[in-house]
Amino acid sequence: MSANPLYIPEEKRSSPATEVIQVIRDRWSPYHFDSQSVAPELIEQCLVAASWAASSYNEQPWYFLVAYREQESEFKRLLGCLLEANQAWAQLASVLIITVSQETFSRNGQPNRVHQYDLGQAAAHFALQATALGLAVHQMAGIHLGKIRSEYDIPEGYAPQTGIAVGHPATSSSSGAEELAARDHTPRTRKPLAQFVFQGGWGKPA
Numbered sequence: 272m273s274a275n276p277l278y279i280p281e282e283k284r285s286s287p288a289t290e291v292i293q294v295i296r297d298r299w300s301p302y303h304f305d306s307q308s309v310a311p312e313l314i315e316q317c318l319v320a321a322s323w324a325a326s327s328y329n330e331q332p333w334y335f336l337v338a339y340r341e342q343e344s345e346f347k348r349l350l351g352c353l354l355e356a357n358q359a360w361a362q363l364a365s366v367l368i369i370t371v372s373q374e375t376f377s378r379n380g381q382p383n384r385v386h387q388y389d390l391g392q393a394a395a396h397f398a399l400q401a402t403a404l405g406l407a408v409h410q411m412a413g414i415h416l417g418k419i420r421s422e423y424d425i426p427e428g429y430a431p432q433t434g435i436a437v438g439h440p441a442t443s444s445s446s447g448a449e450e451l452a453a454r455d456h457t458p459r460t461r462k463p464l465a466q467f468v469f470q471g472g473w474g475k476p477a
Contacts, residue, residue, distance in 0.1 A: 275405045278440045282456045288464070298402045299459065300409040302360045303451035304438040308341065309365040313404050314437065320400035326389035332373040333393040336423055340365050352422060353434050354413035360451050361411070364436035369419055370394060371431050390432055401437060409436045 283299040318335060326332060338349040349367045350358055361367060372390040376383050383389075398408040411434045419431040441452065470477035 277402055277405045277407060278442050280440075280456050282458045285459055285461075287461075294399045294402045298398055299407065301407045301440040302409065302454045303441040303448055304360075304363040304365065304407070304436070305441040306340065306363045307365065307439050309339075309406060309438060311339065313401075313406060314339075314366055316404060317397045317400045317406075317437075321393040321397040324389065324392040324396045326392070327383060327385050328376065328378060330373070330376055330378070330383060330386075330389065331393075332383060332386040333390040334371040334373070334429065336369040336371065336419075338367045348422065352415050352419045353411065354415065357411050357413045357434065361409070361434070361436040363438070363441075363448075364409070365438035366436070368435035368437065369414065369423070369431055370433045370435065371425060371429050374428050374430055386430075387432060394433065394435065397435070405439075406437055407440045410434070411436070 277297055279297055279299060285296045287296065314337065318337075321333065321335070322331065324331075324333075336349065338345040340346050346367060349369060350362055352369060353361055353367075370390055372386040374383060374386055375381060394410060398410070401408045414431060414434045416431050419425060425431060440455065441448070443452075465476040468477045469475050
């Protein structure tokens with residue numbers, strides 16, 4: 272099952288310094304969603320893509336709590352776990368997700384220093400698959416960690432990490448959402464490689 276191509280405002284169209292795959296060029300993070308439904312089958316494809324991310328010792332330490340807009344009580348419950356500033360725009364998304372990572376290795380109980388790194392790779396896979404399916408993903412750090420832990424009975428050794436909003440970007444401004452729409456029309460920028468790729472020592476551009 273597939274969706275329509277992702278809507279991308281002109282200001283969000285990227286111009287990388289060299290050729291990259293199309294889904295990387297197209298991926299962007301809207302604030303203004305149109306609230307139309309997203310088929311569970313599409314989210315399943317994104318989650319399967321996430322499951323194929325690389326991880327230390329193939330531990331796969333990632334977990335996803337998912338709520339669909341159609342599940343009104345569950346959607347409201349998860350929405351309430353976001354910081355209020357994020358609730359203001361994420362309430363229009365079609366799907367909300369909380370990510371969690373396991374802090375220790377299942378194989379030996381030892382601390383997994385890269386559990387967050389591995390979850391990040393899974394989340395990136397999720398976002399790129401969503402882009403390929405015509406969906407937009409907006410990831411956020413602003414969540415109530417303690418509330419999530421208690422609300423969803425997250426056990427010790429597992430840490431809530433981020434929130435994810437998924438849906439279709441709004442193609443026009445609706446009444447009361449002009450500020451959100453304006454945020455979606457700010458240009459995308461990226462640092463040049465010389466600022467973060469070094470060789471021979473810190474701060475020495477490669």
